[in-house]
Amino acid sequence: MLKFWKKKPAEAPPAPPQPAEAEHAAAPAPAAAPQADAESLDSGCPALGEALSEAAPPEEPAGEEAPFAVPEPAAAQARRGWRERLAGSAFARGLSSLFIRHPKLDDDLLDELETTLITADVGIEASTALVENLRRRMHKREFADAQALLAALREDLVQLLRPVQQPLAVGGRKPFVVLTVGINGVGKTTTIGKLARRWSDEGRGVLLAAGDTFRAAAVEQLKTWGARNNVPVISQGQDADAASVIFDALQAARSRGVDVLVADTAGRLHTQGGLMDELGKIARVLKKLDAEAPHEVLMVIDGTTGQNAVSQVRQFRQIVGVTGLVVTKLDGTAKGGVVFALAREFGLPIRFVGLGESATDLRVFDAEAYVDGLLPASLGQG
Amino acid sequence: MFESLSQRLSTTVNRLRGRGRLTEENIRESLREVRIALLEADVALPVVQALVERVKVRAVGQEVMKSLSPGQALVKVVSDELTAVMGTANTELNLAQQPPAVVLMAGLQGAGKTTTVAKLARFLTERKKKKVMVVSCDVYRPAAIEQLRTLAEQVGVKFFPSEAGQDPVDIAKGAIAAARREVVDVLLVDTAGRLHVDEAMMAEIKALHAAITPVETLFVVDSMTGQDAANTAKAFAEALPLTGVVLTKTDGDARGGAALSVRYVTGRPIKFLGAGEKTDALEPFHPDRVAQRILGMGDVLSLVEEVERKVDQEKAQKLAQKVMKGKRFDLNDMRDQLEQMTNMGGLAGLMDKLPGVSGLPDSVKSKVNDGEIKRMVAIIQSMTKKERRHPDLLNGSRRARVARGSGTQPADVNRLLKQYMQMEKMMSKLSKGGGKGLLRQMRGAMKGMGGMGGGLPPMR
Ligand SMILES: Nc1nc2c(ncn2[C@@H]2O[C@H](COP(=O)(O)OP(=O)(O)OP(=O)(O)O)[C@@H](O)[C@H]2O)c(=O)[nH]1
Ligand SMILES: Nc1nc2c(ncn2[C@@H]2O[C@H](COP(=O)(O)OP(=O)(O)OP(=O)(O)O)[C@@H](O)[C@H]2O)c(=O)[nH]1
Ligand SMILES: [Mg+2]
Ligand SMILES: [Mg+2]
Numbered sequence: 001m002l003k004f005w006k007k008k009p010a011e012a013p014p015a016p017p018q019p020a021e022a023e024h025a026a027a028p029a030p031a032a033a034p035q036a037d038a039e040s041l042d043s044g045c046p047a048l049g050e051a052l053s054e055a056a057p058p059e060e061p062a063g064e065e066a067p068f069a070v071p072e073p074a075a076a077q078a079r080r081g082w083r084e085r086l087a088g089s090a091f092a093r094g095l096s097s098l099f100i101r102h103p104k105l106d107d108d109l110l111d112e113l114e115t116t117l118i119t120a121d122v123g124i125e126a127s128t129a130l131v132e133n134l135r136r137r138m139h140k141r142e143f144a145d146a147q148a149l150l151a152a153l154r155e156d157l158v159q160l161l162r163p164v165q166q167p168l169a170v171g172g173r174k175p176f177v178v179l180t181v182g183i184n185g186v187g188k189t190t191t192i193g194k195l196a197r198r199w200s201d202e203g204r205g206v207l208l209a210a211g212d213t214f215r216a217a218a219v220e221q222l223k224t225w226g227a228r229n230n231v232p233v234i235s236q237g238q239d240a241d242a243a244s245v246i247f248d249a250l251q252a253a254r255s256r257g258v259d260v261l262v263a264d265t266a267g268r269l270h271t272q273g274g275l276m277d278e279l280g281k282i283a284r285v286l287k288k289l290d291a292e293a294p295h296e297v298l299m300v301i302d303g304t305t306g307q308n309a310v311s312q313v314r315q316f317r318q319i320v321g322v323t324g325l326v327v328t329k330l331d332g333t334a335k336g337g338v339v340f341a342l343a344r345e346f347g348l349p350i351r352f353v354g355l356g357e358s359a360t361d362l363r364v365f366d367a368e369a370y371v372d373g374l375l376p377a378s379l380g381q382g
Numbered sequence: 383m384f385e386s387l388s389q390r391l392s393t394t395v396n397r398l399r400g401r402g403r404l405t406e407e408n409i410r411e412s413l414r415e416v417r418i419a420l421l422e423a424d425v426a427l428p429v430v431q432a433l434v435e436r437v438k439v440r441a442v443g444q445e446v447m448k449s450l451s452p453g454q455a456l457v458k459v460v461s462d463e464l465t466a467v468m469g470t471a472n473t474e475l476n477l478a479q480q481p482p483a484v485v486l487m488a489g490l491q492g493a494g495k496t497t498t499v500a501k502l503a504r505f506l507t508e509r510k511k512k513k514v515m516v517v518s519c520d521v522y523r524p525a526a527i528e529q530l531r532t533l534a535e536q537v538g539v540k541f542f543p544s545e546a547g548q549d550p551v552d553i554a555k556g557a558i559a560a561a562r563r564e565v566v567d568v569l570l571v572d573t574a575g576r577l578h579v580d581e582a583m584m585a586e587i588k589a590l591h592a593a594i595t596p597v598e599t600l601f602v603v604d605s606m607t608g609q610d611a612a613n614t615a616k617a618f619a620e621a622l623p624l625t626g627v628v629l630t631k632t633d634g635d636a637r638g639g640a641a642l643s644v645r646y647v648t649g650r651p652i653k654f655l656g657a658g659e660k661t662d663a664l665e666p667f668h669p670d671r672v673a674q675r676i677l678g679m680g681d682v683l684s685l686v687e688e689v690e691r692k693v694d695q696e697k698a699q700k701l702a703q704k705v706m707k708g709k710r711f712d713l714n715d716m717r718d719q720l721e722q723m724t725n726m727g728g729l730a731g732l733m734d735k736l737p738g739v740s741g742l743p744d745s746v747k748s749k750v751n752d753g754e755i756k757r758m759v760a761i762i763q764s765m766t767k768k769e770r771r772h773p774d775l776l777n778g779s780r781r782a783r784v785a786r787g788s789g790t791q792p793a794d795v796n797r798l799l800k801q802y803m804q805m806e807k808m809m810s811k812l813s814k815g816g817g818k819g820l821l822r823q824m825r826g827a828m829k830g831m832g833g834m835g836g837g838l839p840p841m842r
Contacts, residue, residue, distance in 0.1 A: 104829075118421060118609065119427050119609045120609065121424075121608040121609050121610070123422075123424075124418055152797065154411075183634070184492075184494075184631060184659065185491075185492030185493065185494060185604070187491075188570035193524075197563040214659075215529075216527040216528075216529045216530075216532035216536070217528040217532050218529075220524070220525035220528045220529075221523070221524045221525035221528075224525055225524060226525075242505035267659075269631065269633060270634070270635075271634050271635050302492065302604070304604070304607050304608060304610050304611075304614075305604075305606045305607065305608055306424030306606065306608025306609060306640070307422060307423075307424055307608065307637070308424070308606040308608075308634065308636040308637070309606075311635055329490075329491065329492075332490070332577040332578070332579055332581060332610065332614070333578070333610055333614070334607075334608065334609075334610035334613075337608075357491065357522070358525075372712050
């Protein structure tokens with residue numbers, strides 16, 4: 001059960017199993033529980049209701065159509081954007097109502113905390129481990145009140161993610177080659193569009209390679225992103241050999257003296273052996289021109305994905321040596337709690353998070369901001 | 383898909399089967415395991431709690447405790463409840479309407495809506511002999527319309543053109559008018575992906591729905607979705623009168639908990655599974671079979687259907703006749719079977735449908751790949767004709783020779799022979815049944831075996 005923590009110093013002795021209590025605590029009218037949470041929140045806490053209603057403002061789709069809008073200063077926006085968008089999360093909502101209804105420091109509180117973690121996709125194993133650790137500390141009277149317990153949980157969560165908070169530095173190599181990979185529909189092409197925007201705003205020369213030659217109109221999609229950002233795209237069209245497109249692009253990047261080359265690839269399930277091997281081939285072909293390329297293999301994960309993300313990363317890492325992650329679609333109610341399991345198991349840096357569909361909806365990953373969005377420190381005061 | 387969940391549950395379930403007597407204590411323990419298994423499979427927590435609660439009520443009641451074989455009875459309760467959530471028989475699309483019957487697609491970004499439109503178009507054209515038109519109301523995603531246009535061309539259906547600057551409602555109305563003019567049976571309407579918390583976009587699709595009054599409104603959801611599946615499904619079901627669900631990307635190794643969550647939360651049937659990127663990768667969904675699969679019994683009916691579609695009928699007939707006549711299943715036959723398997727797209731797609739396979743540990747399953755099949759075929763190829771017909775001849779030294787010849791280890795050869803023997807045993811059982819086609823035979827035989835949780839030999 002506590003395998004999740006096995007690499008940690010053996011400070012946490014396995015908690016005594018409590019099957020009976022756990023089952024009973026989970027008892028009455030469970031199906032209605034989430035609604036009840038939402039309601040008690042809406043009526044019970046005006047401040048939070050307010051926070052919620054302004055959370056995740058729907059990105060005006062029309063805004064996206066204006067290709068060369070003035071770039072926002074991304075850094076200044078980062079923190080505010082994070083908090084703002086994540087504050088409305090089911091996780092934060094669940095927790096806020098939780099602390100309002102349970103000012104008391106007891107086992108019920110912990111059980112509900114576990115529920116909240118599970119529904120944020122943190123996973124049953126990790127959630128249980130986190131909560132059992134808190135339970136042990138609570139019984140040792142380590143916490144003065146619910147607020148202190150929450151602070152401890154927050155710290156635990158931040159600690160898990162701090163090691164993977166390593167931004168991507170694209171300097172030092174020219175061209176710096178980024179190979180983007182991931183399963184179908186997670187947001188690879190969109191993320192490339194956002195990266196193109198970010199890096200050209202930083203004054204870098206960017207080139208894109210349309211390595212998805214399989215999916216209908218994938219090349220067109222990337223070309224549109226290129227046009228929006230005034231960034232050139234190398235392509236050969238539908239059904240061309242992906243490795244050869246990307247190889248050509250690297251040659252072009254060199255001769256044009258470009259700073260960053262970002263290559264798109266077709267989405268593929270990690271279970272599809274043949275397609276996975278194709279990725280290996282792309283990486284090998286690049287090495288013929290530059291022994292160190294690709295300098296970053298960026299794997300994109302859909303933030304709404306549940307525990308399957310672990311299996312995805314395992315396979316991609318094995319085949320193409322993933323060096324960094326991007327977690328997309330965190331602007332909805334899914335909070336991508338599986339990142340805790342990913343951090344634990346693979347320790348791969350999380351480079352960016354995607355918070356929307358437009359060019360500027362990409363943020364550098366920041367462990368504290370991420371956890372703050374999930375667990376605002378002010379919650380326990382309610 | 384579903385296999386890991388079924389693996390977890392079948393361990394629990396098998397343990398229960400063995401029990402002569404159930405106590406409240408071990409029922410509780412089992413339910414706890416069921417709960418964990420469901421959560422690990424990404425079934426949404428409220429759904430897990432409801433399910434476990436219902437099983438608990440029935441399990442501690444008369445039904446199970448007083449029954450002659452309580453383990454079996456509890457298994458039945460779990461199975462019943464899963465089935466109750468999933469629904470029973472397959473629900474087809476309802477297209478009985480003054481044509482054109484309009485089908486509206488809705489879902490989150492990247493779920494697979496556009497691809498599913500193409501798959502449905504092909505399905506309706508080829509299998510239901512409908513005249514189909516498709517239209518894209520996705521005026522946001524770059525090249526979304528182009529994507530649908532390309533796919534429509536691929537599957538050979540009418541495409542109603544639209545442009546990024548247009549209003550989705552106008553596009554859809556225009557398409558309906560065109561569909562009427564061109565006497566189309568079904569109009570499939572693709573929409574942009576949207577978040578359920580995006581009020582403007584949800585208002586847009588509501589308006590679209592009101593304007594075109596579709597006979598089917600399908601919610602498309604990625605089978606890898608985690609706990610959020612419940613929130614999302616609930617919001618979409620509140621915004622739109624959904625008539626069904628399409629579960630995509632089931633060709634991966636997701637445990638498929640989202641299927642249970644979405645079904646439970648929306649109350650709408652899952653009508654199709656998307657199982658690949660190609661336009662033929664759409665399967666009508668049979669909930670009863672999935673509940674069985676989750677419990678480790680294998681989705682034998684779907685497997686048989688797939689086999690019927692893809693297998694080399696001639697060879698199958700030959701083998702069937704041979705087996706029927708009581709002749710022995712030999713290594714040549716095994717090689718043919720293995721090659722058929724590769725023809726059917728390899729093991730990955732078949733694995734989770736085989737009874738008993740779900741019980742194999744992951745470490746074993748990950749080794750079962752098509753390379754393994756090729757290796758097995760290579761081993762058989764390295765035997766003499768006589769050895770293939772009379773496997774008993776293969777003594778130690780012959781096995782060593784075969785191993786050298788095929789570049790494998792003697793242990794590989796031994797394993798292959800063991801698998802052969804298991805298959806042979808099964809085949810001889812089949813032949814004793816007597817009857818018409820082998821496939822029909824298999825259907826019956828495997829159904830019978832399902833309850834024992836085992837059938838085809840584990841590969842390696
Ligand atoms: N809400 C939201 N949507 C996103 C985000 N990132 C991408 N999307 C949307 O997700 C959908 C799929 O994105 P793509 O970039 O096409 O995904 P992909 O991984 O390239 O897909 P394939 O190439 O088909 O495998 C599109 O509708 C995007 O607009 C994000 O951070 N938030
Ligand atoms: N392996 C697999 N891939 C699928 C399946 N269905 C769709 N895809 C892939 O998933 C990705 C996204 O599919 P789309 O059809 O573009 O998804 P969408 O919902 O229309 O996306 P948006 O319009 O951006 O919201 C593409 O790469 C598809 O090829 C499936 O059943 N299996
Ligand atoms: Mg793409
Ligand atoms: Mg689409």
